[in-house]
Amino acid sequence: MNINLTMGMRLQEERKRLGYSQEGFSLLMGVSRRTQVSYETRDKNAGLLYLSKAQAKGLDIYYIISGNAITAEQQLLSETEANLLKIYRNLDRQEKESLMIIAQSLAKAPSKK
Known part of the structure; x- marks a missing residue:
């Protein structure tokens, strides 16, 4: 499977986990809905600036990139x-x-x- 597509699927999972629609999240992130759709479903790769901003909004970018969620212990949180x-x-x-x-x-x- 294409790595950008797999990352896109995980990006979509994270967006949905936080309860955002594509439209709402694209507005929050300052990108067009078309760009958001491309990040989630096509071969377009979300860049580091986008991912950094997404992390600040609560998305687990380690999971998006690697497929492995960061545990509370890894975050040094109880x-x-x-x-x-x-x-x-x-x-x-x-x-x-x-x-x-x-x-x-x-x-x-x-x-x-």
Whole structure:
């Protein structure tokens, strides 16, 4: 199987995992829908800048490139941290902002020991 096509299939899986349509994700990434479709279904290779931006949006680019997902241990995250990050990445913008306010408030609160 063509490596670009396999990477494209994994890119599509990651996009869907985060709940984005092709149209929505292409807007988020600053590319045309046609380009997004090409990355996912044709021989067009997504470049490093695109993949870097995709990683910042929550996609696991190690999985996209290699076919192997990065585990919480490889990310140096505990399972709890990895689960929290997974939940966070599935929130919309407003929910993320609300969660950040709560987290910042909790971080400032004196700890109970």
